[in-house]
Amino acid sequence: MANPMARSFVQALATEEVVSPLRVVQMEGLVVLKIIKHCKEFSPALVTGQLLGLDVGSVLEVTNCFPFPIREEDEEIETDGANYQLEMMRCLREVNVDNNTVGWYQSTLLGSFQTVELIETFMNYQENIRRCVCIIYDPSRSNQGVLALKALKLSDSFMDLYRSNNFTGEKLREKNLAWVDIFEEIPIKVSNSALISAFMTDLETDSPVTQCDFDRLQLSTNPFVERNMEFLIECMEDLTGEQQKFQYYYRNLSRQQAQQQAWLQKRRAENVTRKAQGEEPLPEEDPSNPIFKPLPEPSRLDSFLITNQISNYCNQINGYALFSPEILSKTCGNLFSLQMEVPSPNEPPLKKMGKTNAGADGSLQDQNGIRGARLKNRGEPSDA
Amino acid sequence: MAAAEGQTVLQFVPSPAGTSAKVHPVVLFGICDSYVRRPDQAERVIGTLLGSVAPDGTVEIRNSYAVPHNESSDQVSDFLSDLYPSFCRWGVCCGFGGFDDNRGMSFSNCSRGSQELSGFRVSALVALDIDYHHNMFLSHQKVNPKEVIVGWYSTGFGVSGGSALIHDFYCREVANPVHLTVDTGFKNGEASIKAYVSINLSLGDRQLAAQFHEIPVELQMAEAERIGFDILKTTMVDKLPGDLEGMEATMVRLLSLIDDVYKYVDGVVEGDVIPDNNIGRSIADSLASVPKIFPAAFDKLFNDRLQDNVLLAYLSAIARTQLTVAEKLNTAAQVL
Numbered sequence: 150m151a152n153p154m155a156r157s158f159v160q161a162l163a164t165e166e167v168v169s170p171l172r173v174v175q176m177e178g179l180v181v182l183k184i185i186k187h188c189k190e191f192s193p194a195l196v197t198g199q200l201l202g203l204d205v206g207s208v209l210e211v212t213n214c215f216p217f218p219i220r221e222e223d224e225e226i227e228t229d230g231a232n233y234q235l236e237m238m239r240c241l242r243e244v245n246v247d248n249n250t251v252g253w254y255q256s257t258l259l260g261s262f263q264t265v266e267l268i269e270t271f272m273n274y275q276e277n278i279r280r281c282v283c284i285i286y287d288p289s290r291s292n293q294g295v296l297a298l299k300a301l302k303l304s305d306s307f308m309d310l311y312r313s314n315n316f317t318g319e320k321l322r323e324k325n326l327a328w329v330d331i332f333e334e335i336p337i338k339v340s341n342s343a344l345i346s347a348f349m350t351d352l353e354t355d356s357p358v359t360q361c362d363f364d365r366l367q368l369s370t371n372p373f374v375e376r377n378m379e380f381l382i383e384c385m386e387d388l389t390g391e392q393q394k395f396q397y398y399y400r401n402l403s404r405q406q407a408q409q410q411a412w413l414q415k416r417r418a419e420n421v422t423r424k425a426q427g428e429e430p431l432p433e434e435d436p437s438n439p440i441f442k443p444l445p446e447p448s449r450l451d452s453f454l455i456t457n458q459i460s461n462y463c464n465q466i467n468g469y470a471l472f473s474p475e476i477l478s479k480t481c482g483n484l485f486s487l488q489m490e491v492p493s494p495n496e497p498p499l500k501k502m503g504k505t506n507a508g509a510d511g512s513l514q515d516q517n518g519i520r521g522a523r524l525k526n527r528g529e530p531s532d533a
Numbered sequence: 534m535a536a537a538e539g540q541t542v543l544q545f546v547p548s549p550a551g552t553s554a555k556v557h558p559v560v561l562f563g564i565c566d567s568y569v570r571r572p573d574q575a576e577r578v579i580g581t582l583l584g585s586v587a588p589d590g591t592v593e594i595r596n597s598y599a600v601p602h603n604e605s606s607d608q609v610s611d612f613l614s615d616l617y618p619s620f621c622r623w624g625v626c627c628g629f630g631g632f633d634d635n636r637g638m639s640f641s642n643c644s645r646g647s648q649e650l651s652g653f654r655v656s657a658l659v660a661l662d663i664d665y666h667h668n669m670f671l672s673h674q675k676v677n678p679k680e681v682i683v684g685w686y687s688t689g690f691g692v693s694g695g696s697a698l699i700h701d702f703y704c705r706e707v708a709n710p711v712h713l714t715v716d717t718g719f720k721n722g723e724a725s726i727k728a729y730v731s732i733n734l735s736l737g738d739r740q741l742a743a744q745f746h747e748i749p750v751e752l753q754m755a756e757a758e759r760i761g762f763d764i765l766k767t768t769m770v771d772k773l774p775g776d777l778e779g780m781e782a783t784m785v786r787l788l789s790l791i792d793d794v795y796k797y798v799d800g801v802v803e804g805d806v807i808p809d810n811n812i813g814r815s816i817a818d819s820l821a822s823v824p825k826i827f828p829a830a831f832d833k834l835f836n837d838r839l840q841d842n843v844l845l846a847y848l849s850a851i852a853r854t855q856l857t858v859a860e861k862l863n864t865a866a867q868v869l
Binding site for chain 2: 177178179181182183185186187190212213216217218233236237240243244245246291294295296298327328336337338339340341342343344345346347348349350351352353358359360361362365366374378381385388392456459460462463464466467468
């Protein structure tokens with residue numbers, strides 16, 4: 150803070166011009182752990198916290214963070230929260246922690262974070278600090294072995310538009326802003342100090358499998374997929390609602406235009422007769438008439454956000470289904486051939502299992518019986 | 534071990550709690566970070582440990598924060614003249630010993646300990662910013678009231694002279710604090726993390742000394758495993774693993790494990806490897822846990838699942854296409 154102050158105004162202006170765009174968010178392992186700890190402990194409640202760090206060229210280093218207490222809807226407590234924040238930052242500065250706010254983190258539920266509140270918070274931060282980032286962590290996905298960390302920022306063009314609060318179709322077209330352009334996802338790098346790296350290497354010898362692997366191989370993804378689909382359907386409904394708003398607007402607009410035309414024709418006819426009678430023509434516009442009042446165009450922000458949300462859910466569903474869009478097109482075409490191929494890779498292990506378990510025939514048969522019953526219970530055909 | 538009437542008995546008071554300590558990785562990361570960011574010329578950093586104590590005495594250390602402190606054991610007079618103002622600012626210190634020259638400096642506001650302050654040579658002096666400690670603790674309480682003070686940490690190998698004083702302070706904060714030492718200097722060529730509880734040695738009512746008794750430490754790495762050690766071990770990771778890449782890595786690892794088992798079994802069958810009944814049982818157990826389904830039923834199950842997945846992926850692709858179309862239409866509507 151003190152450094153830019155010391156520079157002359159001209160220098161400050163000069164540096165302002167060569168601001169390189171934010172390319173990478175570099176998080177310390179400590180920050181990753183702290184965020185995960187905080188978000189997990191309070192899951193499913195959504196929590197937030199502040200990120201501290203340094204802004205170095207095109208890299209934003211996040212070197213520490215601290216959690217916010219869960220907010221109450223109370224004026225008094227709100228000022229309390231501000232005090233807490235100041236106190237915490239003062240304390241952390243005393244132990245030489247980087248004292249610059251670089252953004253905030255928040256937890257989310259199945260990636261449902263694209264809200265107006267997030268944008269508002271972002272704008273608030275952006276007013277105070279030049280470079281700001283929001284880190285999103287999804288605790289629900291970590292049970293599946295995914296490190297669901299995302300660094301987001303609002304695009305500059307969107308922020309300009311948001312400041313003018315003008316989300317009409319014309320403006321959007323002018324700026325060439327599509328829904329994908331609202332949020333920019335910034336790649337995350339994770340760095341650790343050499344000390345911590347040494348500790349981790351020494352304390353944890355390379356194990357062939359980790360908890361992460363078990364989580365990933367968990368086959369019961371159904372509840373997650375279901376939740377995701379539910380959210381997707383809700384979003385679709387919201388989107389339909391938004392589109393109805395637009396239809397309503399366009400209907401009203403065309404009705405108004407028709408009324409205006411009718412009024413204009415009437416006025417012109419009137420003017421013709423007035424002219425014939427040698428009187429002054431009446432003006433062709435009447436601002437006092439309600440049909441000339443411009444109809445407010447509904448903001449497209451909501452529909453843009455919903456669209457973002459839907460695309461996010463789609464991505465997640467692809468993640469669960471373990472398909473990337475590229476291989477999807479191939480797979481769909483080859484679905485039937487795939488079906489034919491499935492039995493062959495499946496057989497060898499089964500045969501081998503029979504071989505190694507040759508001595509334990511009895512137990513195997515028992516299992517067959519159980520399994521057959523289980524399959525029957527599920528209403529599936531069984532050969533047993 | 535009760536003191537007999539009119540007689541003073543030298544006794545150890547064993548601490549009942551703190552049979553073992555569990556340390557979460559975030560604590561280790563926090564300690565290392567505060568050590569890296571220690572003030573110039575500071576030899577070690579200390580801080581407060583937060584967590585919970587289980588009914589069986591297991592201390593779970595889940596969080597930590599550094600506390601500024603100053604200490605010296607040699608240049609006492611320099612140290613004092615340097616630090617006396619800061620004692621006053623901080624309002625408190627843990628002091629031990631005193632002065633042989635009766636300088637008459639008043640430590641009444643500095644030491645809350647019961648030690649004599651004059652007549653001794655100062656053996657160690659530690660100044661701890663207790664206000665800071667309390668403020669920070671209150672702040673942490675606001676976020677998570679369940680985490681209470683369970684002890685303190687220090688970097689360095691083993692217990693040092695000033696540790697007894699700091700421990701004494703934490704004893705007043707909480708009963709039976711745990712002292713965790715993290716050897717950031719790798720003195721023995723290995724990362725040693727040790728935990729201690731103190732056992733008081735007292736003669737009658739007089740406390741003579743405290744003995745630090747080492748207790749077992751266990752690292753709770755499951756959380757860190759979830760994130761993946763690949764990220765936490767190296768000094769720089771350029772990209773976080775995504776859904777598919779993660780799954781790919783896991784499959785590769787799984788396949789290599791299966792290969793290992795094959796090799797072992799084949800080796801035993803060929804007679805190259807000495808059979809181990811335990812390994813054999815483990816393999817049999819894990820094979821038995823694989824559902825034995827008839828190929829036809831399995832195919833059906835697998836294909837149903839696959840088709841469900843393909844359907845989902847297809848649906849999401851359609852939704853995405855729909856979005857693109859809707860956007861085109863929306864902008865097209867403007868041209869009218």
